[in-house]
Amino acid sequence: MNPFVFSCIAPHGGEIIPELAGEKPERMNITRQSMLRLGNWMKEAEPGCLIVLTPHGTRIDGQFSITGSETVEGIVEENGEKFSMKRKIHREMADLLARGAKAEGLPAGVIGFGTSAGPLSCLQLDWGAAVPLRFMPDIPVVIITPSRSISYEMHIEFGRMMRKVVAASGIRTGLIASCDWSHTHNPAGPYGYHEEAQILDEKVTLLLQQDNLEEMAEFPEESIENAKPDGIWQTMILAGAIPFDERKSKFLSYEAPTYFGLLCMAYHQ
Template sequence: MNPFVFACIAPHGGEIIPELQGSIPERMDSTRKSMELLGQKMAAASPDCIVVLSPHGTRINGRFSITDSERLEGSWTENEATIKMKKRVEQDLARKINDEAIKNGLPSSIINFGTAAGPISCLQLDWGAIVPLRFMPDVPVVVITPSRDLSFQEHLEFGESLRSAVAQYDKKVGLIASCDWAHAHDEQGPYGFDPAAKELDEQAVQLIKTNELEKMANFDADFIEAAKPDGIWQTLILAGAIPPEERHIEFLSYEAPTYFGLICAEVLTKRKI
């Protein structure tokens, strides 16, 4: 049985946050409502800590990066408004995840800043974590950032190591795969327009709805480069952590109101007693 009390695939577009929605609140309203529901369900599961898989944290080329500072602090600004956030890090779990990954032959590192402990031991909290955590219960976290230098298979295997570490932990753990999808939906966006964006997002939606997350590892590299998603790597870690026979996915919403796609999905798990 899977050890996670709750898991989800959630986006990190800043305007999802009510404080940052600006003058066009309807632009991400569907996603915002889905995030509120995911937050309610995470809270109902009463996790003691939450693991966030974020593509925008501290990156180490060729290694999985796991926060091991005492604290994380960060902010995000959109529409002339700013949200700030501070989180404690569940360091014992971070170290267990790293130890398990290394034991299984995966390139993984825990990271810190300043001092080994104390008030200066603080890393940047990125928007890939800030946005979904805005809707979640206020508990300690572990933020993990994958590396795109590593193979999709290594991401699946890292998920298996994550699962094993959580299964050995004596606290209740939630899991968020923080994912935005194709970033080439709009000619006026920073990455321009490519028809691959619509195609990739449609395929991602279908694979999530049919509980076939592992098949994202089959996406062609040129197709990925054209569409520019940032959700595949975190989704594959989640897939390794919660195998298909132990998960049921409730798809909540998809929209691409600006230049990038947003998906919300609840991952229901059969968990250990």
């Protein structure tokens, strides 16, 4: 049985946040409406902890990074506006995951800052976590950042470890895989244009709709380099955490209104 009360794949473009929509709120409105639905479903599931998989947190080369501070705090800036967020870390879950990784022989490091406890024990909250968390219940979180120098198979194994830990913990836990997709849709974007962006995102959308998450591991390196997605690694962890026969999935939306792809997917228990 799927131990996560609710899970999702969610994007992290800053303009999705209503407070940062600026003068063109329609630009990411399809995704924004999908995020509101994901947030409502997560609230209805009543988790006591949220695990967020983000590509933009504090990275440790060759290891999975697990937050071990008392809090995280950060600011997302877009269209001349700022959105700030502070969340408590679910330190019990963070410790359980770190112990689980060690027991399974998986490379993982627990990160902190300043002090081991108290108000100075606070790490920066990245936009990859803050944007989806804007739509989620205000409960303690665990932030995990994968390393791209670790194999896809090890990401899947990490997800399987998470599954076992959450099931044994008795803690009602939600899971968020924060994923943007190809970043070369628009020549005016910071990474330029490549035709592979549309091709890869179409493949991703189809595989997610078919629940064949693991097949993303077969994407050619050249295709990944040209399209520049940042969602594959978090998706591999999700694939391990929720096996194929338990993926009660619902595809909500995909759009690429600027230079990167935005996709929302729900996984019910």
